[in-house]
Each structure stands twice: as C-alpha cells, then as structure tokens.
Amino acid sequence: MSSPADASNWRVLAFLAGMVALWTILCAVSHRAPDLDGMEELVWASSLELGYYKHPPLPSWFMYGLTQFFGRPVWLTFLGAQLFSALALWFIWLLGREFTTPRLAFMVMLITSTCIYFSLRGTIYNHNTVQLWSIAAATWLFYRALRYRKPTTWVWLGAVSALAVLTKYSAVIQFAAFFLFMLRQGSLRDTRNLRGIAWALAAFAVVIAPHIYWLAIHSFQPLRYADSSLAASGYADAYRHILAFTLDQLARISPMLVVWMGWALWHRRRPTTDRSNENKGTRPSSYAGALSPWDRSFLIWVGLAPFLSTVLVSAAMGTRLVASWGTTFFILFGFYALWKMRGDERENLRRIAVLVIAVQVLMAVGYAVGRGPLAWYTGRDTRSMFPGALIAQEMNAVWQKHVPQLPLRLIVSDTWLGGNIAIHTHDDAQVLIDGRYEESPWLSKETALDCGALVVYSRKTKGDPSPALQALYQSGQWQGLAALPWSRPSSPMIDLHWAVIPPTESCRGR
Template sequence: MLKSAPQDRASDPLWIGVAAVAAITIYRVVLLAFSQAELFVDESQYWQWGQELAWGYYSKPPLIGWVLRGFTELGGDTTFWIRLPGPLFQAATALILMGAARQVTDRRAAAMVAIAFVTLPVVTAGAFLVSTDTILMPFFAGALWLYLRLTGTRSAWAAVGLGLCLGLGMLAKYAAVYFLLGAGLGALVVPQARIAWRDAGIAALVFLAVIAPNLVWNLQNDLMTFSHTADNVDWVRRPGVHLHLDKAVEFLASQFAVMGPVFFGAFLWLAPRAFVRPEWQPRWLVLMAAPTLILVTVQAILSKAYANWAVTACLALLLLVVPVLWHRGRTWLWIALVLDLALAALLPFAFTQATRWTTPKGELLMRRYVGEEEMSARILEEARLRGVTAVVSDNRLLLADLFLRAKGSDIAIYAVPPEGRPDNYYAQRHPYPAGRAAPFLFATLNDAPACGEALPTATWKPSPGAYSRDILRLYLQPRNCWGQPDE
C-alpha cells in the first residue's frame, strides 16, 4: 500500500525528482536550440514519413512519423522542432518510471530511479537524436507501471491503459514485443506476478485493436516492415551457422556504455541473487530485463546486434538496481549519478560545437552530423542552374536530406527505380516515374551516370563533415533511364 504524500511538497522526494528531471530537460531544450549538429539520415527519413502519414513505413511502424508531423506542424520543419520530441519524451519516460518505481520501493528511491533514467548515457544521446527508441520508452514504462499495479488489484481501466501502452509501443517500435515476452515468462515463473484473467483479456483486446491497422498495412504492402526487420536480423540470407562470439562480447561490453558501468555491473551482480530474496518483485524485474539482453546477445552471436537493440531492458534494470543501491550501496549510486551527470552536461554542449571540435587528425569530432545541408544546397543550386525540375539519386543519405531541403520548391526528388524488391524507403515510395520524359539531374557519390556515357556536369569536393571523404558528381541526363516515357 502506498503511503500518503507529505504535506510539504518542497520536501517530498517525488517532487524533488520531478524538479531534477525538469531542470535537466530545460537544459537540454535550451542547448538544442543552439545545436550545430544537422539531422542524421534516419532522422530526415522519419521527418519524411511525417509528410506522408500512413499506418506503416518501409523499415519501422508509423508512430515516430506521426509524432514528428505533430511537432513540425507546431513549429516548422527545422532541426530544433524535429528533435524536440527527444528530450520531452525522455522526460516523460523518467516521470512515468518514477510512478512505476512506487509500486516496488519508497518515495526517495523512486525519485532516484527517475534521476538515474534521465541521466543514462543512452538517454542523453537519445535526447538529441530522435529515434524510435525514444518514442517507444514512455509507453514501455507505462506498461511496466500498469502491469505492476494490476498484480495487486483488479482494474478494467488499468487493463485498458496497459493494452493501450503496449499497442502504442508496438506502433513506435516492434521491440515492444519484449514486454510480452518478459511478462509472459514472469507470470510463468513468479506466481505473484500474474494478473487477473479478465484484466489480461481486456489488455490483449485493446492491444490488438491498436496494432491492427499496422498489421493490415503490412499485409497490403507485402509485409514490407517485417521483411526489413528480418533483413536486419540477417539470418535468412546466411546459409549455415556462423558464430560470432566476438560480436557477443562487443554487444555486452557496449551495455556498460549504454546503461552506465555502475548500473549494468550492479544488474549482473544482483540478477542471480534476486531469486533467493523473499520479495517477488526483484525476480519479476530480472525476467523483464534479462531475456531481452540474452536474446540480443544470441542475435549478436548468430549475426550482428547494435548497442541500442536491448535498450528497453534498462527500464526494469533501473527499477531493480537503483532501490538496492539507494538502500545498501549509496556510494556506488552517487558514483553512477556523477558519471552520468557529467556526460549529461557535456554531450548537449558538444552538439553546439559540432562544426568546431576536431580530432587530433583534424577531422570533425561529430563529422557524421555536419555537411548534409551544404551538400543538398549544392545539388539544388545546380538543378536550378541547369533548368531542370527533378533530381534523382542512387544514394539514400543524399535523398534523405534532399527531400527536407527541397520541400516547397519546384524541384521534385526521386530515387533510382528498384530492380525487384526496393532496398530503401525512397525507392519504395518515390522511384523516378517511368512516364516522365523531362531531363533531370542525377546526383551520385559514384563515378557513373544514371545511364549512357557522359562526363559529369559538375563535381564537388565537400567541406569537412559527413561527405568529406567523397566526391559529389552531378550528371545532366536528357532522357528517362528506366523505361519508355509516355507518348
């Protein structure tokens, strides 16, 4: 049973947690306004999805596109407004997770959970680089909170909320399925973690209702998103069994950076010990985090795995680890928070210096986030100079920013039409029309025109940044290279 809140809000640990999250978020939003880091290719692609609202997209479910459309409708198609959901969604996750923590610990430890989350290295990065992980996290945290509540009481409304959180989480990223895996395993192993059948049924019905349109979209589009996910997993295309133990070690090592060395180390220490403690909640939290980490580690052994693929595990991990450190190892908790706060202060400032800070070799430290706008401006300038109204490219990175920079202009952007199944979103949705007969400008980082034999109309060596090792070649193509134009 939760205790009543103290009368003096200023001394209430939960309000202190709210204030800390708010202060960190304000700091991030202010520095985001001064960021010099341009959009990465994935961020530009998510923005483009928001321009073409649908129930699904080539590589991800649709929620991130919807969110970015909402924010840019409010403030415009600027880097600030495209990235603003990052710090705001992370702050929301921290506060929701604090509510979930109140189901398993006291107010002070719950406040520390919120502060620990909002300063995690992966969260600090996610506050400045909008991603599907960032959009997923508040719904995953909400599902944890509501499920824990339902273990102690029957509630149709909480069950509806649980199904809604899981459904919206799946519309953000299919990694939300890890919740179903963990909760199912937890209910099997920990009897106290079972919720009423009625509540489980309500949650399941709401969940299916929310995700149904995306399932229908996938069926109507040759299971495009699921196929892309399978390509990322990369099992089907690899005949035989190839084990990569070094990739597994690399992935597990990366979790010390993603979740912080103290928190991840503490989880590895506490996880096996949770099963000998009398309380059931620690065992359930281990089962909500460990299977995700194990599955992604196996994936790394079989093929590859990126550091963020198990990021949802950090929520249950913090609910387990932070209360234990607060009550039994406070020195380690302070060490973790100091390390993470230092990064939380430094990284936002680093984004304001993206065009200035360099490595000892003279390259920009954040080169991958610099140079996109200049490249697009050079291509569009050449298109206007040559009097064409279409630009075609075979490069997804170029296309992603070109769509953003050409919005509202008289220049249309197209991808090279695919042969067979498209290998990216632009080839799927924006191939060069077979019936178009007008000349176009072909932009490539390769050394060949779209068709025929021709010398480049223009070549350009980009400034230091994402393309500093490439040469842009522009070809004026007088005819359609991929089909007979309509008469």
C-alpha cells in the first residue's frame, strides 16, 4: 500500500503538471509573439557563452538546451518559464515537508502558486523567473544544512547558490537573509556550521569561477549594467520608486490573499475540527502553533528579510527599484497562512485546492483573452499580437528577391524585431543586435557579414536605430520601406525600413 506521503507526491506532481499545461497552452493559443524578455533569451541562445552583456549566462544556457529539442517556436518561452516556476514550487513543498505534514506542505505550495510571480508572470522567461527554482532550492538546502549539518548538504548549498548567481546577481539578497538568520540564531558560534560554510564557499567558488574569469576579461560589463539600473534622480525619486515597488508587490501577491480570505470565509461558515483536539475542550491552535520556535523564526527571518532589506537599503542609498526585482522575495509567504489556519487538514486541503484551481483558471483564461482576442479586436499594439510571422515572410521575400541563391541567415536589428524575424526564418538564423558585436558574441566581426545580411529597423517598435545599425543600413546595396498592421487592419502600422547587404566572395564554400 502507498503511504500518505507517496499519495501526496503524486498529487503535487499532478497539480504542477496541470499548472504548466494550463498556462503554456493558453498562452500558446493567444500569443503571436513571446514577451520581450523571452525573445531576448531566444536570441541570446544562439550560442553558449560564459556571460552576456546584461546578465549572467544560465537562463540562456537552459534556453539553448530547449531550442536543441524544440527549435524556436513562440510557445517555447512560456513552457520554459512555467517549468522553472513549477520546479520552484516543488522545492517549496520539499521545504514544507521538513517541519510539517505533507498535506500542509502541499497546501502551502498551492497557495504560493497563485502569486503572480509563479502564475501570470511565471509565463515570462527571464532571469527573474528562472531564478525562482535556485532560490527555492537554496532555501531548502540552507534549512537542511543548519538542521542536520551534513557536509554534503553544505556543498550542494554552495553549488546551487552559485547557480542562482549565474542566473542573476540579485541572489546575494537571499544570501543576506540567510546570514541575518544565522546571526539571529547564533549559528555562527557553532564550529560545525563554520566548517559547513567553508564547504559551501568552496563549492560556490568552483561553480562560479569560469564566469568570474569571463567578467574579468570583459571589464565586468554585466555588473556595470546592473549598477546603472539602480540609478535614481535623487532621494525623492528613490522614495517614489519604493512606494510604487511596494504597491506593485502587494498587487502581485494579492491572489494569495484572495485564497487566504476565501478559506477564512469558508471556514467561518462551515468550520472544520481538528480530530486531535476534539476531546481537549480548548480551541484548537493554528497550524503554526505546532511548529518549533526555530522553524517559525526561520520562516519569518528568511521569508521577510529579502523584501524588507531591499526597501531599507534602497531608502538609505537612494536607488531605484523595479517591480520585477521582487520576483523571488515571496517564496515563503504561503507558509504565513499557517499562522491563521486550523482544523481538519484533509478538508482544508480540499478547500484550498478548490480555491487555488479556481483562481489559477480564472487568471489564465483572463490573461489569454486579454492578451489575445481582446487585444486583437481593440487593435492595441501589444507585443502578444505582434505579427512576427508575417514580418518574417515579408522580409524573406525581400531577401530572396535580391539574394535568391542564399537563405537569410543574419538579421541586423534590435532584439525584438530581429528576433521575431529570426525565429520565423530558420533555426540557425542569428541577430546582430543593434549592429553591435559586443552585444552579439555569437558573431565574429571579421566574418559575420560574409554571406550578407538583412538590416531592418522600425521606429514604431523601438524608435530611432542605434548609430551602428544606421551605419550598416546605409551600407546596404538595396534599400526600401514596407509596412504591416500590428494586428487587425485598423491597428497601428509598423514601418519596416530594410536594407540588404549582399554576400561577398568570402561566402563561397561556406
């Protein structure tokens, strides 16, 4: 016979598979193009680099692996993002099982899944979403490392923490939360923990070393980009960012609050009784009351520190904040429902499951309708309705008219427009981003243009082209202008300024 834990495993896997399928399928049928960040990853996945000009490399490596199996269809970015969202939820469930029952851990995971970062924005394949799994896994490993003090767990913690940094440097915020908790608990006075930290740092160094080498020989370009992203126009501007950031985070965890309130109303109307308290004659305590003080402290300090420390540091230093930077800050917030929930676990799990599935379906259907049919019929210029396939068809016709002997393999454009053309042209079509080779390390300046290139830009989609892109446009032997409607015929027109750079003699034999 299977144990309750085994049954819970299958229920968790079934829910996660259903969530991935729900969001991926609805986004696939409602979107004609991926999100901007997803398109950027499809373009960057042209090759495996140790770093890219804006970010560390791990999400692009994962996308490279996915494209080797599936090519570059629009739906791939939605699937990839949801897979990492589901993997993060799996680690949150594993963490819950460390100090509570499988049912309660599943309940917490269900509540957490409705957070916008795991659901609606969990369809956007970017560094924030991909980082969810490694932050959740590192948190689980950190708990186990402090609890059981096994050297192997510390080593895994160091390696996974390095993967989190290789996804996005903001992982250090979570590490700061770990450090604050250790200070709070006095963990640094235990020599076993100090030895464990040494093991973790050694593993971290081994995994991160190749990227550190790349940073050194590329003048720490991504770090300089990250630093420029923090700049605000004085403290007043920074405080406005903090207020907007906080309100945005409240909105993005609001589906969790809806589930919590839905359960509270349900419980008030039809309370359930914890059978273990039936004969005690006292009001049953909340589920959190059964947790040890150490576990409650872990959830509070490690759970709240990322958001609070980010806001406090921003206020002190006068830096700006962007809403999506809070993606990994709320992975433990589902556990806070345990402070209020009580009663029969089986019945409460059923109620939470009903509420969560209803919220997930409503959000997914609403998002698909809003980004698909509604955006189409209103003629709005949303990225979801961008006619990438039609533009690619138009630009391929231009290319074949002037260079009929060769397929189109290189598009010189911005990431969004060039990427939309590339993914609908050939699996190996590449983009020279804004004409800048430093942003396109998969191309060699000496040979990239040997077999010609299509240069294209649109002021509607991005504005004026970069100087490098404009220079390559002017060097084209043939030039022209095409236009296509964004969605329906009455929608805004997309201007396509194109130029064809013909192949050279060096292309022969390649």
